[in-house]
Structure formats: structure tokens, C-alpha cells
Amino acid sequence: RLLGLKNSECLYVGDSLHYDVGGAQEAGLKACWFNRLGGPTDPASEARPDLVISALSELTAALGA
Numbered sequence: 001r002l003l004g005l006k007n008s009e010c011l012y013v014g015d016s017l018h019y020d021v022g023g024a025q026e027a028g029l030k031a032c033w034f035n036r037l038g039g040p041t042d043p044a045s046e047a048r049p050d051l052v053i054s055a056l057s058e059l060t061a062a063l064g065a
Contacts, residue, residue, distance in 0.1 A: 022047035031051075032052070038054050
């Protein structure tokens with residue numbers, strides 16, 4: 001709110017597929033899963049990240065910045 005952005009215009013980056021990605025998406029945010037171990041997504045999880053990175057250096061390129 002302080003930035004004057006809508007939730008849908010923000011990207012939350014977190015390393016927990018369930019808590020970070022799931023929680024961000026429940027709040028209406030886009031979610032990036034920081035999958036630092038490179039493992040597969042959990043098929044039992046309802047969370048489906050909008051973006052997956054395995055290194056923070058990938059974030060800039062993924063965002064087109």
C-alpha cells in the first residue's frame with residue numbers, strides 16, 4: 001500500500017513452497033519459489049509458483065531487469 005501497488009503487481013520470493021508460495025498466492029501476490037536445492041515440486045502441494053529460481057542471480061533476468 002505504501003508503494004501504491006496492487007497485490008497482483010507484487011512478487012513475493014520465498015524458499016518454502018507451501019508457506020511462502022502458498023501464503024503469498026492466498027494474499028493475491030505473485031509468488032517466486034527460491035528452490036535453492038533444485039528439487040522437484042511437491043505434487044501433493046496445491047501451491048504452484050509463478051516463477052522458480054535456484055539462485056538469486058536468476059531473479060533479475062527473470063524479471064527482465
